[in-house]
Amino acid sequence: MSKQVIVVGSGLAGLTCAMDLLDEGFEVTVLEAGAIPGGRTSNWDENGMEVESGFHKYIGFYSELPKLLERAGINLGEMLTWETTLEIRLPDQEEEEGAVFGLAPGRSPFKAIAGVLGNNDFLSPSDKMSLIPFMSAGLKDYTDNPEELDRYTVAEYAQKHGVNPEAIRHILEPLTAGVLFLPPERYSALVFFGIFAPGVPGFYKMKIGAFNGGMYDVMIHPIIHAITARGGKLRTLSRVSELISDGNQVIGVRIGEEELLADHVVVATNMHGAKLLLAQQFSGHNWFEDFLEMPMMSDITVQVETSKRLMELDRTTFAPGTCIGSFTEQSQTTFKHVPGRLSFILTPPERFIDLSDEEVFSIFLQDAKRIGLNIEDVLLDYRVIRMKDHFHTVEPGHAWRRPAQKTPIPGLTLAGDYTYQAMFTTMEGAVISGHWAAEAITGKGKERKPRAENPNPDALTDHVVRAPDMLGRAAAESAPLDTPERFIGRKDG
Numbered sequence: 001m002s003k004q005v006i007v008v009g010s011g012l013a014g015l016t017c018a019m020d021l022l023d024e025g026f027e028v029t030v031l032e033a034g035a036i037p038g039g040r041t042s043n044w045d046e047n048g049m050e051v052e053s054g055f056h057k058y059i060g061f062y063s064e065l066p067k068l069l070e071r072a073g074i075n076l077g078e079m080l081t082w083e084t085t086l087e088i089r090l091p092d093q094e095e096e097e098g099a100v101f102g103l104a105p106g107r108s109p110f111k112a113i114a115g116v117l118g119n120n121d122f123l124s125p126s127d128k129m130s131l132i133p134f135m136s137a138g139l140k141d142y143t144d145n146p147e148e149l150d151r152y153t154v155a156e157y158a159q160k161h162g163v164n165p166e167a168i169r170h171i172l173e174p175l176t177a178g179v180l181f182l183p184p185e186r187y188s189a190l191v192f193f194g195i196f197a198p199g200v201p202g203f204y205k206m207k208i209g210a211f212n213g214g215m216y217d218v219m220i221h222p223i224i225h226a227i228t229a230r231g232g233k234l235r236t237l238s239r240v241s242e243l244i245s246d247g248n249q250v251i252g253v254r255i256g257e258e259e260l261l262a263d264h265v266v267v268a269t270n271m272h273g274a275k276l277l278l279a280q281q282f283s284g285h286n287w288f289e290d291f292l293e294m295p296m297m298s299d300i301t302v303q304v305e306t307s308k309r310l311m312e313l314d315r316t317t318f319a320p321g322t323c324i325g326s327f328t329e330q331s332q333t334t335f336k337h338v339p340g341r342l343s344f345i346l347t348p349p350e351r352f353i354d355l356s357d358e359e360v361f362s363i364f365l366q367d368a369k370r371i372g373l374n375i376e377d378v379l380l381d382y383r384v385i386r387m388k389d390h391f392h393t394v395e396p397g398h399a400w401r402r403p404a405q406k407t408p409i410p411g412l413t414l415a416g417d418y419t420y421q422a423m424f425t426t427m428e429g430a431v432i433s434g435h436w437a438a439e440a441i442t443g444k445g446k447e448r449k450p451r452a453e454n455p456n457p458d459a460l461t462d463h464v465v466r467a468p469d470m471l472g473r474a475a476a477e478s479a480p481l482d483t484p485e486r487f488i489g490r491k492d493g
């Protein structure tokens with residue numbers, strides 16, 4: 001009889017793991033708390049407005065995500081529109097358009113070179129030159145000494161290598177706050193170089209793709225179709241409230257009153273969901289304790305429908321010096337049904353996460369105006385979408401806490417962008433984690449372990465309570481199981 005696996009969570013990590021296991025002959029059921037599968041790569045109807053979990057860009061050097069898409073029969077060229085430029089807009093400027101940089105130097109070399117050599121009003125040649133030692137030292141340290149790199153923030157590492165303050169503000173702030181929400185003063189240099197290093201060998205073909213449609217519609221739905229065609233099952237509105245163990249191993253899950261048993265359980269949730277499930281059983285267990293202490297990070301986006309396009313092109317734009325980390329017009333790509341449609345990622349998230357929608361929107365509008373977007377004049381509708389604690393922090397000193405997919409508990413495997421893999425909290429990272437989780441179950445993959453070591457092991461032993469038995473349940477108070485309601489999705493079916 002084939003072995004049964006329950007995958008908790010239907011984000012890219014859980015779906016990848018499910019696909020791999022089905023291809024190896026396992027019986028797989030995916031359980032999803034929300035109404036719409038896809039987790040942080042999803043879209044749904046939020047009280048009458050089509051929204052998404054936050055605008056996403058596909059980076060041209062991803063390698064595992066495109067393979068997964070191909071297995072699901074998705075044509076990358078149809079799913080994406082390639083952007084040829086990106087823009088950095090400073091606040092309070094007379095010019096409406098900011099500095100424009102060409103992408104894909106292999107395909108459009110003149111545009112790319114013109115972007116770097118030009119834009120001297122935006123960044124002087126000496127400011128640009130000051131980035132070179134920083135970049136080369138960072139890429140070297142990323143390979144040779146990643147633990148050391150994780151001791152620094154991007155700003156500290158930049159100062160150490162002589163980057164001019166203007167270059168930190170105009171280039172490094174967009175690449176931190178605009179990518180993973182925190183400013184260079186709080187963003188680990190390891191995460192910074194970790195996300196960009198894989199792109200360096202293929203830099204000449206560097207490109208960015210915008211989704212042609214909502215991510216559930218064009219990506220997640222076909223993947224689920226491929227899973228069910230392989231015999232896999234998916235249940236939505238099935239929040240796992242507890243892992244079930246027999247004292248030695250995990251043998252299933254509880255969804256409210258209902259118990260589902262399986263040979264393996266894969267916890268493929270976001271960071272918050274994983275901590276809730278694992279803390280109930282394993283707080284006090286040495287292997288999990290470091291992860292359970294890892295700080296979390298939220299994200300918050302403002303999504304706006306307008307009566308006309310505010311940007312000529314749908315392209316990734318950064319707005320350093322404002323509360324807008326990055327934004328994009330989407331009415332020619334992701335949301336074609338309205339004349340104008342923009343998505344904004346706010347920074348830093350904790351400034352906004354507990355404010356009302358009206359308060360968030362009013363702060364946001366002021367900064368939007370400073371970068372030349374007079375949204376009020378053309379506003380049709382807006383939504384504020386928040387995901388509290390869905391990410392592990394990208395602040396320095398914590399990367400080593402990310403757990404491996406293979407746990408010491410029989411029957412329990414982890415997947416998700418919070419688990420250790422080199423691409424951190426990206427779609428590519430989630431897919432890699434799903435593969436590695438499947439390998440941990442089939443036993444076919446390499447032995448993997450977290451790359452980073454705890455840089456200061458003595459500091460930990462003082463406060464970690466070692467559990468006497470492997471599954472010793474802690475009396476830890478469990479926090480409410482709250483994937484935010486609005487993230488659960490409103491679309492029927």
Ligand SMILES: Cc1cc2nc3c(=O)[nH]c(=O)nc-3n(C[C@H](O)[C@H](O)[C@H](O)COP(=O)(O)OP(=O)(O)OC[C@H]3O[C@@H](n4cnc5c(N)ncnc54)[C@H](O)[C@@H]3O)c2cc1C
Nearest residue numbers: 009011012013033039040054057240273416417425426427
């Ligand atoms: C605003 C924003 C912008 C981003 N931009 C990019 C980008 O441009 N490029 C890029 O590569 N990546 C980007 N990302 C990151 C990317 O979305 C994530 O890294 C990736 O989707 C994570 O996938 P996952 O499967 O690990 O987790 P998730 O997608 O979070 O999936 C976890 C699933 O588990 C479910 N769940 C949680 N608890 C339970 C439970 N108890 N029972 C059942 N189900 C449960 C959740 O509902 C969710 O569906 C962005 C993310 C956000 C939010």
